[in-house]
Amino acid sequence: MKLEDIAGRLGAELRGDGQVEIHAVKGIDQAQEGDLTFVANRKYLAKVKNCRAAAIILAREDPEVSLPSLRTSNPYLSFALALEFFNCKPVPKPGIHPTAVIDASAEIGEGVSIGPLVCIAEGVRIGSGTVIYPHVVIYPGVRIGRDARIHSRVVLREEVQIGDRVILQDGVVVGADGFGFAPRGDGSFHKILQAGSVIIEDDVEIGANSTVDRATVGHTVVGRGTKIDNLVQLGHGASVGQNCLLAAQTGIAGSTAVGNQVIMAGQVGVVGHLTIGDNSVLTAQSGLADSLPANSRVSGTPAYDSMTWKKCSFLIPRLPDFVHRLRRLEKKLNISEKEG
Numbered sequence: 001m002k003l004e005d006i007a008g009r010l011g012a013e014l015r016g017d018g019q020v021e022i023h024a025v026k027g028i029d030q031a032q033e034g035d036l037t038f039v040a041n042r043k044y045l046a047k048v049k050n051c052r053a054a055a056i057i058l059a060r061e062d063p064e065v066s067l068p069s070l071r072t073s074n075p076y077l078s079f080a081l082a083l084e085f086f087n088c089k090p091v092p093k094p095g096i097h098p099t100a101v102i103d104a105s106a107e108i109g110e111g112v113s114i115g116p117l118v119c120i121a122e123g124v125r126i127g128s129g130t131v132i133y134p135h136v137v138i139y140p141g142v143r144i145g146r147d148a149r150i151h152s153r154v155v156l157r158e159e160v161q162i163g164d165r166v167i168l169q170d171g172v173v174v175g176a177d178g179f180g181f182a183p184r185g186d187g188s189f190h191k192i193l194q195a196g197s198v199i200i201e202d203d204v205e206i207g208a209n210s211t212v213d214r215a216t217v218g219h220t221v222v223g224r225g226t227k228i229d230n231l232v233q234l235g236h237g238a239s240v241g242q243n244c245l246l247a248a249q250t251g252i253a254g255s256t257a258v259g260n261q262v263i264m265a266g267q268v269g270v271v272g273h274l275t276i277g278d279n280s281v282l283t284a285q286s287g288l289a290d291s292l293p294a295n296s297r298v299s300g301t302p303a304y305d306s307m308t309w310k311k312c313s314f315l316i317p318r319l320p321d322f323v324h325r326l327r328r329l330e331k332k333l334n335i336s337e338k339e340g
Contacts, residue, residue: 001085003055006036007070009085010078013060016068020054025083028053040076057082092131109146127164139175145202157214163202169230171209174198178213178220178236178254192216194236201225207232207248216254223260235272247284259294269301281306 004018023034028044031037031053038057039045048056048065055068057075072078092113096102100118108114109128116134120126124138127146132138138156145164150156154168157175168174180192196215200222206212207230212220215237222234223242232246235254240246244262252258253272262276265284270276277294287301299309 003036003068003070006082006085010070010072010081012057012070012072012078014068015064015071016055018068020068022054022086024086025079026053028056036070036082038075038079038082040079092133097134115152121158157198159197160214161197161199163200163204163224165203166200167205169206169208169210172206173211174200174206175214176211178216180216180236180254196220196237198222201242204228210234213254229266238272241278 001022002018003020003022004014006022007014007018021034022036026035026037028037028039028047028051031051033052033054035053036055036057037051037053039048039062042062045062048067051067053067055070056065057070057072057078058065059075060071060073070078092115094111094113096114097116097118099116100114100120102114102120103122103124105122106120106124106126108126109130111129112126113131115132118132118134118136120138121140123141126132126144127148129147130144130150132150133152135152136150136154139158141159142156142162144150144162145166147165148162149167151168151170153171155173156162160175175198177194180194181189182192183189194214194216196218198212198214198220200212201224203225204222206228209230210228210232212222212234213236214220218237220234220237221239222228223240223244225243226240228246229248231249233251234240235252235256237255238252240258241260241262243260244258246264247266249266250264250268252270255272256270256274256276258276259278259280261278262280264282267285268282268288270288274288275291277292277296279294280292280296282288282303283299283306285301286299286303288298288303292298297306298304299306
């Protein structure tokens with residue numbers, strides 16, 4: 001594909017030779033002749049002079065370079081879009097594999113693909129264009145929207161609602177029972193019926209082997225456009241707002257309400273019954289025990305303001321030396337007092 005054609009499809013400003021042929025999109029360290037690369041972080045601009053790529057995607061305000069360049073306001077997004085031009089994943093053809101087991105009451109939309117050994121129970125509805133990969137199990141009463149991608153070994157429990165264009169990666173479980181047990185007088189536990197369900201809104205993606213538990217009553221909700229990484233646990237009755245990012249091994253306990261555009265980095269832990277305000281950021285391995293107002297940025301366990309946490313983290317390795325110096329100072333003061 002010629003560079004000028006890529007520029008047109010991206011709506012990018014072309015600087016340099018638009019007749020350059022592009023065969024692939026690669027990172028700046030791997031790119032060779034015929035490749036298109038990108039720089040999204042200005043600290044990597046120094047690598048451009050040694051780059052062997054045929055062309056590069058840069059921000060409009062970045063310095064001029066010897067390579068032909070495509071200038072955009074969002075180089076990372078442009079890279080992601082260009083990557084799709086050269087890497088089209090195969091999509092199964094519409095149709096139902098003969099080994100799939102589908103209840104007669106299920107409603108299957110037009111252009112749906114259902115793979116081998118899929119099990120679909122009574123009362124299920126699947127929207128047009130959706131792809132169900134092999135070994136998926138769908139319990140009674142599930143609703144799936146249009147153009148969803150449900151990958152292998154996903155389990156959708158009873159009455160779960162899945163929106164349009166949702167992607168569930170391999171091994172996701174939506175709607176398993178929440179962790180609810182009432183203690184008895186003899187020290188044993190009575191299982192609390194998990195009578196609620198789960199709503200996954202449009203354009204959500206959930207990573208491999210993540211779990212979203214059904215609510216005890218009401219719904220556990222994942223808001224429109226939210227992206228969830230692998231191995232994330234969302235407890236019963238929790239809600240996550242729109243366009244949030246939850247990275248790997250994050251765990252959110254039951255009945256916690258997460259606002260819109262919240263970011264949780266890897267291994268964040270959140271206790272139950274909290275409220276997290278819009279646009280908050282919880283850095284990696286934060287442990288949150290208290291609610292947060294909007295626009296918060298916290299780190300550490302227990303989590304507190306990230307700037308304060310950075311200062312404390314700088315000081316902690318130096319504490320033994322500070323204690324040693326303090327003891328030496330105290331010893332000198334004691335000697336001086338005796339001499340006085």
